[in-house]
Amino acid sequence: MFELLEPICLVTFFADECNEELAALGHRTYWDGYFASRAAPLGRVPAHVVHAAFYSFADGEAARHIPSAWETIPPEASVAARERGSAASLRRILGEAAGSPGVLRAADLTTKAATSAPTEGRMMYAGMRAQPVPGDPVARLWHSATMLREHRCDGHIAALVGAGIGGTEAHVLSALEMGIHPPESFGRVHHLPKERLAAVMAGLRERGFVDEDGWFTDAGRKTKQHVEALTDELATPPYHALSPAELDELVAALTPITEKLVAAGIPAPGRD
Numbered sequence: 001m002f003e004l005l006e007p008i009c010l011v012t013f014f015a016d017e018c019n020e021e022l023a024a025l026g027h028r029t030y031w032d033g034y035f036a037s038r039a040a041p042l043g044r045v046p047a048h049v050v051h052a053a054f055y056s057f058a059d060g061e062a063a064r065h066i067p068s069a070w071e072t073i074p075p076e077a078s079v080a081a082r083e084r085g086s087a088a089s090l091r092r093i094l095g096e097a098a099g100s101p102g103v104l105r106a107a108d109l110t111t112k113a114a115t116s117a118p119t120e121g122r123m124m125y126a127g128m129r130a131q132p133v134p135g136d137p138v139a140r141l142w143h144s145a146t147m148l149r150e151h152r153c154d155g156h157i158a159a160l161v162g163a164g165i166g167g168t169e170a171h172v173l174s175a176l177e178m179g180i181h182p183p184e185s186f187g188r189v190h191h192l193p194k195e196r197l198a199a200v201m202a203g204l205r206e207r208g209f210v211d212e213d214g215w216f217t218d219a220g221r222k223t224k225q226h227v228e229a230l231t232d233e234l235a236t237p238p239y240h241a242l243s244p245a246e247l248d249e250l251v252a253a254l255t256p257i258t259e260k261l262v263a264a265g266i267p268a269p270g271r272d
Helices: 002-014 016-025 030-042 047-054 075-099 101-114 123-129 137-162 167-177 194-206 218-234 237-241 244-263
Strands: none
Touching: 002 016, 002 075, 002 137, 002 244, 016 030, 016 075, 030 047, 030 075, 030 123, 075 101, 075 137, 075 244, 101 137, 101 237, 101 244, 123 137, 137 218, 137 237, 167 194, 167 218
């Protein structure tokens, strides 16, 4: 389900329509729009709460955008723009298929799963659950897929916290899993101060997760695999609401949608 649903969510970040909607509201940069619209379901919380919920961003990054991005643009407007733009991207990429019975069925089953899981300990998921579910099938498919993405993200953070892995450390381990070396060159961390990255790498060496050359040790790889396996396990509760037949039907409905998105350049999912 992660592999099938993730490209639906990623149109928000890799297609143009969402950025255009957020820019039209007055957000000055991509990251202003990103933080303002993704954090908006939490309400007008301070930057340190957004930092805690997003987890993997370095200290101070959320504070560069929150709450300033909300001072002239209400959070409600930002989250609505994100939904409009994302749904528009899906409609453009899917073309005539956007009005097909398969998209409608995928939206119905995804919504059933996404509105069925417990919210305890799931901050971002609970925020999305509090938002109204759109009536339009394409918007509803994006909205429900994003609910499930935030549910999974909350579980991923729990797995990382349980393993004692910080946000920047998580990016380093993901870079190594993807074969990126040195891992400090990974796009999500390369902009950080060299002293900060050096301290992160030193800490991972001290714990035996990376060797002196900056590659995975057996212990580091095992820890990363454990985090991913636990993330998968913690992501299953929403799908308990679907029967085996409905799960099969959902896979069948989502497969051509995902194939179209990937063919259009929306990335296939990776682990973070």
